[in-house]
Amino acid sequence: MSRVTSTPRAKSEGGILPLSWPGSKLRGRNRIAESFYNGPGWARFRRWERLFLKIQGGEARARRQILRHLPTQPMATVLEVGIGDGANLKLLPKDWTTYGVDIAVRPLGECLNLHPLMNGRVLRSEGESLPFADAAFDACYSIGGFNYFCDHASTLREMRRVTRVGGRLIVADEDSRLHRWGIGHLIGLKSIDAFWLGALGLDREFVQMVFDQPFDPGPVVSQHWPGSVRHSIWGGLGYCYVASHESEPSTS
Numbered sequence: 001m002s003r004v005t006s007t008p009r010a011k012s013e014g015g016i017l018p019l020s021w022p023g024s025k026l027r028g029r030n031r032i033a034e035s036f037y038n039g040p041g042w043a044r045f046r047r048w049e050r051l052f053l054k055i056q057g058g059e060a061r062a063r064r065q066i067l068r069h070l071p072t073q074p075m076a077t078v079l080e081v082g083i084g085d086g087a088n089l090k091l092l093p094k095d096w097t098t099y100g101v102d103i104a105v106r107p108l109g110e111c112l113n114l115h116p117l118m119n120g121r122v123l124r125s126e127g128e129s130l131p132f133a134d135a136a137f138d139a140c141y142s143i144g145g146f147n148y149f150c151d152h153a154s155t156l157r158e159m160r161r162v163t164r165v166g167g168r169l170i171v172a173d174e175d176s177r178l179h180r181w182g183i184g185h186l187i188g189l190k191s192i193d194a195f196w197l198g199a200l201g202l203d204r205e206f207v208q209m210v211f212d213q214p215f216d217p218g219p220v221v222s223q224h225w226p227g228s229v230r231h232s233i234w235g236g237l238g239y240c241y242v243a244s245h246e247s248e249p250s251t252s
């Protein structure tokens with residue numbers, strides 16, 4: 001029997017278990033991200049994300065720079081936070097049982113279309129409040145999106161809580177300061193960068209959030225995942241923190 005006991009109260013809708021907290025209204029950056037990933041901009045921007053990964057030696061290779069840190073045990077049960085349309089699933093061992101959460105329904109629907117076996121194992125939920133029992137997973141990972149999660153500390157605590165002692169924790173994303181190399185930032189005219197990022201697909205609120213959020217994950221990750229190691233990925237343009245769920249983090 002599966003040791004994953006999820007706690008959604010309502011019934012599955014089209015294979016996606018619904019938002020797991022009362023009210024279901026997202027706040028802050030999660031609201032902006034949900035609107036972007038559910039909207040037409042993400043479909044446009046995705047092409048550029050894929051190109052970025054291709055330049056890193058191909059999409060599978062770029063993703064494996066992160067996925068190689070997952071455990072090697074057979075029959076593992078793992079959770080992806082911010083699973084999107086499930087692009088990492090085909091790179092995982094076939095005998096693993098993977099669960100996924102995401103705040104945006106549209107990518108979750110695409111995930112189910114592309115991977116029907118995920119039916120009943122994808123949930124609409126914030127990483128900040130995971131609807132799973134303690135120690136339910138052998139590993140918990142998040143690839144892309146973390147820079148703009150509303151509450152990084154809560155997400156890291158939750159990922160750690162749902163992972164068994166000795167399990168693996170991974171969080172990876174691009175460097176959130178990349179836009180500062182845009183011509184507009186270099187010459188002091190940010191509106192130029194806002195324009196071309198918009199042309200690539202990012203909506204206005206999302207662009208503003210990117211400009212407002214030069215996020216350094218180092219301090220919050222080492223506080224909540226003590227002993228974590230930072231790996232540079234994607235030719236130095238991204239980060240990947242890897243930790244084992246072993247020692248106790250500070251409670252503050």
Ligand SMILES: C[S@@+](CC[C@H](N)C(=O)[O-])C[C@H]1O[C@@H](n2cnc3c(N)ncnc32)[C@H](O)[C@@H]1O
Nearest residue numbers: 037082083084087102103104126127143144145
């Ligand atoms: C760049 S996509 C990455 C998707 C997938 N992990 C991949 O590697 O292709 C980021 C995903 O994170 C989701 N996301 C953003 N903030 C989130 C949060 N606070 N909790 C859960 N998912 C979130 C978005 O809706 C989006 O689907």
